[in-house]
Amino acid sequence: MPNLLILCTLIISTAASPFLIPNPKTVEVVTNYTNYRLPENIIPTRYEINLLVPQNALEGGNPNFSGEVSITFNLIAASDTILIHSLVDFTIEGVTLEGFNTITAETTVTSTPYYATAITFDNATEMAAITFNATLPIITHTHYILSIRFNGDLETAGMHGFYRSEYNVDNNLKEYLVSTQFEPTHARRAFPCFDEPQYKAVFVLTIVHPTVFTAVSNTLGSSIIGSIGISTTTFAETPVMSTYTLGFAVSKFTCTEQIVGAVVPIQYRVCSREAFAQKRSVGLNYSVQIMSALDIWTDVPYSSMGIGKIDQFATLDGGAMENWGLVTYRENLLLYDALHTSNALKQKILSTIAHEFSHMWFGNLITTQWWDTIFLNEGFATYFEYFILNPMIELASYEMDKQFIIDVQKTALEADGLLTSNSLTSEAWTPNQIKKKFSPISYNKGGCILRMVENVVHSTNFQLSVQQYISSSFSSTTPNLLWATFKLTSEPNLFFTFTEFIDAWTNSAGYPVIHATVNGSDIVLNQKRFLYSGTDNSSTQWYVPIVYKDPNAMTTSTVWLLPNNNVTIENGSAANSWVVLNQGASGYFRVNYDTVLRERIISTLQTNYSVVSDIDKAQIIDDALNLARAGHIKYSEAFKMLNYLVNETSYYPWKAAISGFNFLATRVGEESEVGRSLNTKILELIENVSNGISTINWTEVDHVTGIKLGMIWTAACRAGQTTCITESTRLFKNFKINGTSINPNIRKAVYCNALRHSTIASDWQFLWNRLQTFDDPHESLYIRDSLGCTKDRNRLMFLLDQSITNPSVIRIQDILPLWNSIYTSSQVGLQVALEHFTTNHANIIQYYPGASSILSGIASVLSSSGEIQQLETFLGQQQNGTIVSEAASAALTSAKENLEWQQSIEGDLRTAFGLPQINNIEPVNGSSSTYAKMFLLILASLFVIYH
Secondary structure (H helix, E strand, O other): OHHHHHHHHHHHHHOOOOOEOOOHHHEEEEOOOOOOOOOOOEEEEEEEEEEEOOOOHHHOOOOEEEEEEEEEEEEOOOEEEEEEEOOOOOEEEEEEEEEEEOOOOEEEOOOOOOOEEEEEEEOOOOEEEEEEEEEEOOOOOEEEEEEEEEEEEOEOOOOOEEEEEEEEOHHHOEEEEEEEEOOOOOHHHOOOEOOOOOOOEEEEEEEEEEOOOEEEEOOOEEEEEOOOOEEEEEEOOOOOEOHHHOOEEEEOOEEEEEEEOOOOOEEEEEEEOHHHHHHOHHHHHHHHHHHHHHHHHHOOOHHHHOOOEEEEEEEOOOOEEOOOOEEEEEHHHOOOOOOOOOHHHHHHHHHHHHHHHHOOOEOOOEEEOOHHHOHHHHHHHHHHHHHOOOOOHHHHHHOHHHHHHHHHHHHHHHHOOOOOOOOOOOOOOOHHHHHHOOOHHHHHHHHHHHHHHHHHHOHHHHHHHHHHHOOOOOEEEOHHHHHHHHHHHHHHHOOOOHHHHHHHHHHOOOOEEEEEEEEOOEEEEEEEEOOOOOOOOOOOOOOEEEEEEOOOOOOOEEEEEOOOOOEEEOOOOHHHOOOEEOHHHOOOOEEEEOHHHHHHHHHHHHHHHHHOOHHHHHHHHHHHHHHHHOOOOOHHHHHHHHHHHHHOOOHHHHHHHHHHHHHHHHHHOOOOHHHHHHHHHHHHHHHHHHOOHHHOOHHHOOHHHHHHHHHHHHHHHHOOOHHHHHHHHHHHHHHHHHOOOOOHHHHHHHHHHHHHOOOOHHHHHHHHHHHHHOOOHHHHHHHHHHHOOOOOHHHHHHHHHHHOOOOOOOOHHHHHHHHHHHHOOOHHHHHHHHHHHHHHHHHHHHHOOOHHHHHHHHHHOOOOHHHHHHHHHHHHOOOOOOHHHHHHHHHHHHHHHHHHHHHHHHHHHHHHHOOOOOOOOOOOOOOOOOOHHHHHHHHHHHHHHHO
16 A cells, blocks of 8 residues: 555656645644635636545545645736635645746746745634745736645545545445535635635546546546556546536446437436446436436537536435536435335435536526525526426426425425524625525525516516526626516516515515405405514515416406505405415415405315315415414414315325424324324324225326325324224235335335334334345335334434444434434434433534534424423533533523413414313413424525535
């Protein structure tokens, strides 16, 4: 190994100019910069990066690497200091600065030789200030080339920057690979750079690595094999792009490829562990179709971008990342096996590919100027995740346009209903603030606002405007540049400007609830911000497009509710007719009907529910349950809306209802008197739609029905349906003893409920052993999410111990979902999780960076004063100002608020379920709030992982 290291270092160093190494004593670490943005005096245009990944690092040894980066830049303002993003952990071995004449293409000899006199690192801003011996002047036709040689360490405890992963092969031997995750602020962890999205440049990358490994990056590469088992792989120059879209990996993976296009061929590849080669075909085949659909929709073919290929790399860690030409995915987001992949997970594979591929245009080709408007990237990607798949004939049964409403819009409305919610354009400066922008607001709300804009301007105009927007190829963008393209197509049809319409939707937090009130034969509409709790001190009002249809109308109509005004739908209440506002959930808001209108809808659902569309029924249910949660109506009124479900078989209304049931069950506690009555109500409603699932012929089930049946099975078993539990036990026993396959659409529910009701120790051990020995990414998900369903305390304690000690079985990104599966599965699981965290918090925090999210999640489901007292006792034992004390304090506040909310609605729920009232409910100190605060924190952490 030493010979390899010496030779590879020589290869890099002899290819560069001589280095002037600064005095080590001048390399300092300070934290005195308050501006987290780079000054605009330097514009990088080209990076030449040489990296050495030694064999020792790829065999599990010291995770070190070394490199050299040469950055060509234009100087806009004279200075003797260059500020550049770089980690203090880097060892800087040398710095040089040269001039380059753009006319002669030669190195310029300046009158003053420049050399670095000091390098000062700032830990907070993650910047290095390189000070030179003299001021760098602006010279006509001259660029500068800054070269930095450095050593660094691969990340081994996280999934960002340049990180190392491991996996088991035959006989439990370990293999290693290295890959990257640079978005949003982690390219600086791999090499010093100007790590802001607006600084776009071309990149030329060379990686030196052992020959038995293969290197991949954004562009096509060519390798030269050395004489002692090393290779040098050089990649073609990239298009102009941001640092965060650079990506590379070194592994022993193999690839399946397909060449598409006669004039400009594009190489499509799916790369993974060789053992999973047979799982690549679905992802590969749909990739070609999705890219073709995006080519047509955008009118900018991918082949015109200068990449020449699109690799999809199935890594074991992380989520999915849109590196230009090298998209990385976690294995379960790319690889498909008909025996083990449920309909929902297959859909997730296709939608993730669509999401990441759309970033080739929205994010890579045209890039948000700064992270505070990341919705320009992620909102479009979320939109296309559904709507580029929807027109594909082969996927017609997926109904992606409907699923957008129940998946994306529903989640956005929940996250955006908090008083603490931020706007799409809220400021973000620090790396931590930037990380928080990757949330349901940027993704889901961003996609919803784009869909609402499309509904306002109509689909053809929407597409033409977006095509004009992306014509600014290879540049950075702002919201104003996007909205400007809609002015010509929309304003002739509006009686206000497009800017007036869009301003509050993007620059203000939240959304309105529309109150609909009968006034004679008319309906009067007004608006107010929807909040689960708290008071909004702002005066925000929105321009709201309200689409409606009454049963006597053949077509829909639209009225505009303007800020600080009411609007009247004339004759909207004539002849005692019912009306659905916001038809098709076309707008981003909720509707609160007065008692008269609500009773008419209830009557219609009870007598002729099929005349209301599935999406409108889903919206009515979702609005009713969330209005009750926020105190706008009583739960007893909301449940009247749900009584018709006894006859409903459509997926979408049931998805909305089950989501609301799950929230209530978590808050009131499934083992409380109210919780048991809730389950009784669920069983009453779900009996018809759940009948016969275990004996169904799955070959005759369409895509959405398959997803629905898995959801219904889970809900029925959770509510205690005897048939569901008995059948789960039977199916699991047949699988365990005879190997009889369980359909993947219900497999997780079968595993979970078999363990929840099992008294046989070998049942749990069977799945635990299978998790370690059976290698399939989706089967692993089913098992991991099911092991926590047991009520055996010892098994649960063992599982939580494994989550922080056994990364080869419980990977770091699985820790939070695993804990969540335990503390939401049963009262026993909640007690064990709380006990384990309070006892082992030091080890958990040391091992897992997201430990505070675990505690927040536990607090979100505490439903008794005794549990809160445990948390309060734990907080009292912690030293003030520590990570633990801050997390515990926030969790305790949330738990008290949640309990207060629970107690405030218990009487209403008792009325809804016919239970006697109790007047001696013990009050809890704290302001009125809900579980929703923790919902956004946990969901945001998952968005960081998976996007």
